[in-house]
Amino acid sequence: QVQLVESGGGLVHTGGSLKLSCAASGIIASIDVMAWYHQAPGKQRDLVATLSSSGRTSYYGSVKDRFAISRDNAKNTMYLQMDSLEPEDTGVYYCNAFLSGVSYWGQGTQVTVSS
Numbered sequence: 795q796v797q798l799v800e801s802g803g804g805l806v807h808t809g810g811s812l813k814l815s816c817a818a819s820g821i822i823a824s825i826d827v828m829a830w831y832h833q834a835p836g837k838q839r840d841l842v843a844t845l846s847s848s849g850r851t852s853y854y855g856s857v858k859d860r861f862a863i864s865r866d867n868a869k870n871t872m873y874l875q876m877d878s879l880e881p882e883d884t885g886v887y888y889c890n891a892f893l894s895g896v897s898y899w900g901q902g903t904q905v906t907v908s909s
Contacts, residue, residue, distance in 0.1 A: 803903030816889030
C-alpha cells in the first residue's frame with residue numbers, strides 16, 4: 795500500500811511559480827506511474843503530467859513548457875514545478891500513484907493564482 799501526502803500549494807500572482815511535493819510512504823522507484831492531477835473549482839479532475847518508472851514524462855493540456863514533473867527516489871518524493879502560472883491553474887492538485895493495478899491518491903493541495 796502507498797500513502798501520498800502533497801504539500802507546497804498556496805497563493806501566487808499571475809506569472810509566479812510554485813513547486814508542489816508529493817511524499818510517498820513506499821519506495822517510489824517501484825511505482826509504475828506517478829502523476830499530478832488538477833481539479834478546478836466546480837470541474838472534473840484532469841490529468842496534468844505523468845512520470846513513469848523509466849523516467850519518461852508526459853504533459854497534458856496547457857501546462858506543457860510551463861510545468862515540470864520530477865522525482866527524487868532517495869527522498870521518495872515527486873515534484874511538480876509550476877512556472878508562468880495563470881488564473882486557470884487555480885484549483886486542487888492531487889498526486890497519484892499506480893502500482894500493481896491499484897491507484898492511490900493524496901489528499902490534495904490548493905493552488906490559487908490571482909490575476
